[in-house]
Amino acid sequence: MRKYTSILTFICLCMLTFACIGKSKVSHTQKVDQGDKAVVKIIPGADRLSMYLPLLKGKKVGLMGNQTSVVGPKNEHLVDVLLREKIDLRFGFAPEHGFRGDIERGEKVSNDKDSKTGLPLYTLYGKNDKQDSIIQSIDVMIFDLQDVGARFYTYIASMHRVMELCAKHNKELIVLDRPNPCGDQIDGPVRKDDKFKSNVSLHKIAMIHGLTVGELAHMINGEKWLEQGRQCKVTVIPVQNWDHNKMYELPVIPSPSLPNHLSVRLYGALCLFEGTDISVGRGTDWPFQVVGYDDPVYGDFQFTPGEKAGMVKHVEGKGQAMYGSDLRGLDANKQVFTLKYVLDFYNKVPDKSKFFARPEFFDKLAGTDELRKQIIAGKTEDEIVASWQPELNEYKQMRKKYLLYKDFE
Numbered sequence: 001m002r003k004y005t006s007i008l009t010f011i012c013l014c015m016l017t018f019a020c021i022g023k024s025k026v027s028h029t030q031k032v033d034q035g036d037k038a039v040v041k042i043i044p045g046a047d048r049l050s051m052y053l054p055l056l057k058g059k060k061v062g063l064m065g066n067q068t069s070v071v072g073p074k075n076e077h078l079v080d081v082l083l084r085e086k087i088d089l090r091f092g093f094a095p096e097h098g099f100r101g102d103i104e105r106g107e108k109v110s111n112d113k114d115s116k117t118g119l120p121l122y123t124l125y126g127k128n129d130k131q132d133s134i135i136q137s138i139d140v141m142i143f144d145l146q147d148v149g150a151r152f153y154t155y156i157a158s159m160h161r162v163m164e165l166c167a168k169h170n171k172e173l174i175v176l177d178r179p180n181p182c183g184d185q186i187d188g189p190v191r192k193d194d195k196f197k198s199n200v201s202l203h204k205i206a207m208i209h210g211l212t213v214g215e216l217a218h219m220i221n222g223e224k225w226l227e228q229g230r231q232c233k234v235t236v237i238p239v240q241n242w243d244h245n246k247m248y249e250l251p252v253i254p255s256p257s258l259p260n261h262l263s264v265r266l267y268g269a270l271c272l273f274e275g276t277d278i279s280v281g282r283g284t285d286w287p288f289q290v291v292g293y294d295d296p297v298y299g300d301f302q303f304t305p306g307e308k309a310g311m312v313k314h315v316e317g318k319g320q321a322m323y324g325s326d327l328r329g330l331d332a333n334k335q336v337f338t339l340k341y342v343l344d345f346y347n348k349v350p351d352k353s354k355f356f357a358r359p360e361f362f363d364k365l366a367g368t369d370e371l372r373k374q375i376i377a378g379k380t381e382d383e384i385v386a387s388w389q390p391e392l393n394e395y396k397q398m399r400k401k402y403l404l405y406k407d408f409e
Helices: 002-039 051-055 079-084 132-137 156-168 213-222 263-274 342-349 359-366 370-376 379-385 389-400
Strands: 060-065 088-096 120-123 140-144 173-174 185-192 206-208 232-238 290-293 301-303 321-327
Touching: 002 120, 002 156, 002 290, 051 232, 060 079, 060 156, 060 321, 088 206, 120 185, 120 379, 156 173, 156 213, 173 213, 185 389, 206 389, 213 232, 213 321, 213 389, 263 342, 263 359, 290 301, 342 370, 359 370, 370 379
Parallel strands: 060 088, 060 140, 088 120, 140 173, 173 232
Antiparallel strands: 185 206, 290 321, 301 321
């Protein structure tokens, strides 16, 4: 009896030991996983100096950049880094919001000098007869702007212009890629007709395009969208540890009216209001996080646009009480493109004939006049979304050819 008791005791001890070991292994694995998630850091192309500095040594270099062109945890400007590394940086091209990002939409960007470094600056906007001679003065061009993933955000139009110049004069372009903060989605109508081609709808891509600038650069080349079918010699310095499933909160605001992650995530859905007189909060502390107009019919929430740095001009409803919707409490990461805000305001407006105050600009933002006509016809969001699916599915198939990162599920 004592023998059997000893055997039974031994078996129990073994079982307990294996159970403890199993628990220990699970616990250790969980800690390792959590630790990995904590230490895995998204590294933009600009931070991967060892990949592109050797391509610049001994060459005359130009830069298309702005305040988002930063390097490292201290957000040091790329210009300062390149100059410290003894790179022969000759000039900078400034995008729509200026080299330091303090110019609001549509305001004039002129040729000037960078206030901090004295670097000569030139604009790609408007007539500039010097652009060809400027690009001829260098060997290689760098593009480093933080896009937000919407077709009407003009930084991708700036990249297109740089690619045109580089292709025309046989200059190499190095794209320092950055994550797309809305790269987890593809939605909206695809711009088809060149009738609607403009700075806010330059490419035949979805409104919410789901590409990084590096991926788009390959698409522009691959689809031969440059003049005369030219192709630009492009080298993309990719982002490390990022894919289209991952959220990315921008370290530096991309423009004065997109001050935080929520505004960036809502921008795609709210920018269509720019073709109307509805305020999206410019001139407040919450641009692209509130929506309203000067009639209580639009909602109980009230705000008054004023004058803010970078938003002195082009402020809808400046000095007037606006009534509408407060979106500031929304979870930024859960925001995706939707027509519900535009449809809600259109359905509430007493005189619908006045809603599309700038119909031509609304159509350019949409890349089509069909969306405006569908809204006027009383179509639901589901009906409108269904109408653009054939072209959207074609775009999605084309997009797959140019992906540099794992796609979202």
